[in-house]
Amino acid sequence: MAELLYRLGRFAARRAWLIVSAWLVVLVAAGAAFAAFGGTLSTAITIPGTPTAEVTDRLQAEFPDAAGGTGTVVLHTSDGSELTAAQRDALTEVFAEVSDVEGVRSVVDPFAVQTQLAGQEGQITEGRERIAAGREQIAAGEEQIGAARAELDAGQAELDAARAQAEAAGLLAQAQPRLDAQQAQLDAARTELDTQAAALEEQSTELEAGSAELELGAEQLALASGIRTVSDDGSAATVTVQFADPLYEVPTETKEGVEAAFEDNPVDGVEVDYSAEITQSIDSIAGAAEIIGLAVAVVVLIVMLGSLVAAGLPILSALIGVAVGSLGALALSGTVEMISVTPVLGLMLGLAVGIDYSLFILNRHRRQLREGLELHESVGLATGTSGNAVVFAGLTVLIALLALNVTGIGFLGLMGTVAAACVAIAVLVAVTLMPALLGLLGDRVLPRRQRHQAARTHARRPVRAMSTGAAILSLVAGIAALVVIALPALDMRLGLPDGSSEPQGSTQYEAYSVVEEKFGAGQNGPLLVVAELPAGTGEAEVAALQVAVGQEILALDDVEAVAPVGTSEDATLAAFQVVPAEGPSSESTEALVHTLRDLSVDGEPDVELAVAGAASGNIDISEKLSDALPAYLGLVIGLSLVILVLVFRSVLVPVIATGGFILSVFAAFGGVTAIYQWGWLGEIFGVHTPGPVLSFLPTILIGVLFGLAMDYQLFLVSGMREAYVHGTPAREAVIEGRRAGRAVVTAAAIIMISVFGGFMFSHLAMIRPIGFGLAFGVLLDAFVVRMLIVPALMHLAGDKAWWLPRWLDRLLPDVDVEGAALERRHHRHDAEPVREGSAVR
Template identity: 75%
Template sequence: MAELLYRLGRFSARRAWIVVTAWLVALVASGGAFVAFGGTLSTAIDIPGTPTAQVTERLQEQFPEASGGSGTVVLHTEDGKEFTAEQQTALADVFEKVGEVDGVTAVVNPFEVQAQLADQEAQIAEGREQIEAGRAQIEAGWRQLDAAQAELDTAQEQLDAAVAQAEAAGMIEQARPQLDAQQAQLDAARGQLDAQTTELEAATAELETGSDELELGASQLRLASDLRTVSQDGSAATAVVQFEDSLYEVPAETKEEVAAVFADNPVDGVEADLTAELTQTITNIAGVAEIVGIVVAAAVLIVMLGTLIAAGLPIISAFVGIGVAALGTMALSGTVDMISVTPILGLMLGLAVGIDYSLFILNRHRRQLREGLELHESIGLATGTSGNAVVFAGLTVLIALLALNITGIDFLGLMGTVAAACVAIAVLVAVTLTPALLGLAGQRVLPRKHRGARGAARPAPARREMSTGGAIGTLLAGVVALAVIAIPALDMRLGLPDGSAEPVDSTQYRAYKVVEEQFGAGQNGPLLVVADLPEGLDEAEATGAQVEIGEELFALADVVAVAPIGMSEDRSLAAFQVIPAEGPSSESTEELVRELRDLTVPDQPDVTLGVAGAASGNIDISQKLADAMPLYLGVVIGLSLIILVVVFRSLLVPLIATGGFVLSVFAALGGVTAIYQWGWLGGIFGVHDPGPVLSFLPTLLIGILFGLAMDYQLFLVSGMREAYVHGTPAREAVLEGRRAGRAVVTAAAIIMFSVFGGFVFSHMAMIRPIGFGLAFGVLVDAFVVRMLIVPAVMHLVGEKAWWLPRWLDRILPNVDVEGSALERRHPNGETGGEPAREREVAPA
């Protein structure tokens, strides 16, 4: 590999314009593909197969009118007064225009809905009065019937007595016609009385049926009494825009057109703010904060390298690489569902490792130029040695990123694949474009005072060791410090950001806060609950079961309103909107989701409940990630350990590297939890409403930090191994390797910290904690773990650090990551110096 990279580096330096042109063509082609095929990005996250997704799919199949996605427009008056009639009329016109947007099925006018609710309340009150009046009339009818029945009974008794007298007097035959006529009259009257009784019984049954229906309606209205569309003071209202497709499938163009209608048709004195569901499209992936991070990185390079040309070269290389990668990724966004974090993660990593990888090769080349090597020979050797380390370092990052696909979570796997592609391109740029630019720059990569200096001898390393006591003290101090920083991670909660996490000047944040203040926090994250009803219910029975289920839902402690949405045509599925007491990312709402899924209805034992919504999705995503984590960690760490064993030809060094990574990642998670969940230093980092940690951040952080930590391990410890195999005692080699690599690793870590740090103040809520976690994790890993803890452990274990069983030594390939064999074949160019003799590291 080293020899191949050496030749590639020399070719790139000698044919610089060919290489530069090739990369420029690739950049233009990627840009053209983006213009031709690029789409838009979304912040909506969905995982197929979860309970939440299954509920949504069932609704699409059995109750399609309730399965469409929706977004809310929050309207509020600028003066805080009640909406005027003119404003309501003007808004109705706007709603009508929004309803004409392709993909929108309806816009719920909040003023009409609130008026309808008020009418329903009035109708129920009037209906109850009518029923009471009807009952009074029926009661009067029954009293009249009872009186008539009594009169009939009395008349019948009198007639029976007359018949008896006539029979006793022997005059029955003479009196029979008259008596029969009287009996016929009585029978006719009794028939009329029976008919009136039947009518009254029917009227009573009808009245009671009507009363039952009225009370069912009253119960439904009572359950939803706190679910308002216009605030109590009349100064705020929520208009719901309903779409044909589910929220995750609504085209970005549809959402943009809806937003445009409200923007282009303002109503005097009324502000319209859109919730996150309507603003989930991202048109740009970088902002001012990200640019500031790059400027800081450039400043670090200038200070380190002392010349603008040298400082600009890694940045140019990184920008070309990330341009090809980012534009290529965005070109796929038109055909592949892609969340906003996907290309941004690639952008972050591509920039950071692109600058660092080019810097490693540049730093080696500058050192060799000062020692007198010929330009092209130096570029080839730098590419074959440091470039070889870059390839293996990039390989560990690639493994960590590509392994995200084994989680079985589509959006996470796509993020890993895109980021891996960006890293791979950064490696290719480092070993091709960077040598080409070095060839064009010539001696100008050195400060003027160093140009032309030839044959400068390498200073002999100081032969000294750190003390054992110092190593123990450094180890203990470092581990304790990182353990303390990691403590908040024990309290970490996972979730997805809601509108409260957006910038305070964003429309999403304003909408969230108006809803929270005027309608209650729970209305920002309603839950969709579906119930499987028993088979064979008629309409009345199904309605009764629906109300009974609604009552059970409403009885839960953290439920403030339950609104029945409707039933499927076959009455096998009922849907409810449940409003929790707190917002979608609160602990109480998460617990409520679990309660709902476990809830049983006492009188309906066959009813099963399913839940969808933001809080439900958070739980499902977090559980899916937790289930996938062991396999992911096993694959990433296992494959990376194999690579490190091959590179360092040691069993202990890879274990030390992995142990250090565990410290780094827990410290990073502790920092993220303290700031974004607990709200510490919130004013500095723009955390105005602390909430749960981004659900997939730990997985991303573990994968990416592992790859980057192994990069620094490789660049520092390979120097220790190089010194050791060249005859330096093990403990002295630790200091010599750290001394040789600390300047470039320090600069590289600061650069990576600056690039990641720029994203801490991103315009997107989802990317900010990722930027912080990576920036803080890199800082901790580079300066505490790799430069303090690892050297201390390496000192304590001494020669044992390089132990390898003989049988394993025989079967492992010799990758020569330091490029020692290459240096022996190309000894010091024009200086003619002799390479140092290598020691044989005898395995046990």
């Protein structure tokens, strides 16, 4: 590999314009692909197979009216006064326009809803009064019938007595016609009374049925009493937009049409804000904060390299690689569902590693120029040695990122694949475009004062190993610091951001804040509860079951209101909107989702409940990612050990490196938890509403920090090994290797921290914690683990650090990461003894 890269570097330096032109063509092609095929990005995250996804799919098939996604438009007066009649009328006209937007199923007019609810309350009151009056009338009728029956009974008794007297006097035959006529009159009257009594009983039955229906309606209304569409003070209203498609499939054009309807028809004195479900499309993947981070990296390069020209080369090459990678990723967004984090992660990593990888080659080339090496030979040798290390370092990052596909989580695998592609492009740029640029610039990559100086060889400075006491102190202090920083990770809770985590002043944040203030936090994340009704449930039983289920749900802690949404056509599903007491990312709402899924309805054992909705989906996704985390961490640790055994031909060095990686990762988790979940230093990092840690952040941090940690391990410890195999005592080799690599690793780490740090203040809520986690993780891994803990452990291990069983030494291939063999073939230098069994041959 080193020889191949050497030839590639020489070719690129000699045919510089060809290489530069080729990359420009690639850049233009990527831009054209984006223009032709690019789609839109979303902040919506889905994982097929979760309970929420299964419920949503079933609703879409059996209950389409409840399956469509919803978004909320929040209206509120500028001065906090009550909405006037004129403002309400003007807004109602806007609602009609929104309902005409393609992809919108319906728009819930909040003013009509409140009027309807008030009317229903009035109707229930009037109905109860009519029923009471009807009951009084029936009671009066029953009383009259009872009195008439008593009179008939008395007449019947008199008639029976008269019949008995006539019979006793022997005059029955003469009196019979008169007595029969009277008996007929009594029977007819009794029949009439029976008819009247039956009619009253029928009226009573109908009245009681109506009363029961009325009371069911009253109970349903009482269940939903906590749900309002207009605030108590009348200054705010929420408009629910029902889409035809599930939320994650709603076209961006539909959402933009909803916004346009309001923006094109402004109402004086009324401000309009949109929930995240409507403003999910992303206009840009980078902002001012990211540019500031890049500017800091430029300053670091200028200070390190002492030349504007040299400092500009890594930036230029990285920007070209990032542009190709980002445009290529965005070109896929038209055919592949892609969340906003996907290309941003590629941008972040591509920029950081692109600068660092180009810097490694540039730094080697500048050193060789100062030693008097010919330009093209120096470029080729720098590409074959440092470039070889860059390829291997990039390969470790690629493996870690592509391993995200092993989690079986689609969006996470796509993120890893896109990021891996950006890193691969950064490697290709470093070993092709960078040599071409170096060939074009010649000795201008050196400061002016160094260009015409005679070639110098630097005498080897004497090296003195650190003391054992200093090594123990460094080890204890470093591990203790990392453990303390990692402690908050024990309390880490995973979730997805809601409107409260959006930048203050954004429309999503304003919408969330107004709803929380005017309607309660729970209305920012209502749950959709679906009850599977028993087979054969009659139409008359459905309403009673709805009330029974609703009352059971309302009796739970942390439930504010329950509104029956409706039932499917075959009466097998009943849907409810459930408003929790707290917001969608709260612990109580998470617990409520699990409670609802396990809930049994008293007296209705066949009724099963399922939960869907954005809040439920976020909880399911977070749990799915949390479950996948241990397996992914184990995979990465296994890869780490295998790769490092191959590179360093040692058993102990990989264990030390991997242990340090685990410490730095968990310390990064602790820092993220303390700031984004606990709210420490929130004012500095823009955390105005602490919440759960981004659900896929731990997985991303493990993958990315693994690759970067292996980079720093490679560039530092390979120098230690090189010194050791050339005869330097093990403990002195530790200092020599650290001295050789610390300058470039320090600069590379600072650049990484600067680039990642710029994303800590991104306009995208999901990117900010990722930027902080990566920046903080690199800081800890580079300066605490690699610069402090690893050298201390290597010192304490001495020669044992490089022990490897002979059978394993024979099996392992010689990867020669640093290209030592290539350097001996192409760059004359004083021979040094090589320790027997060394990998450098």
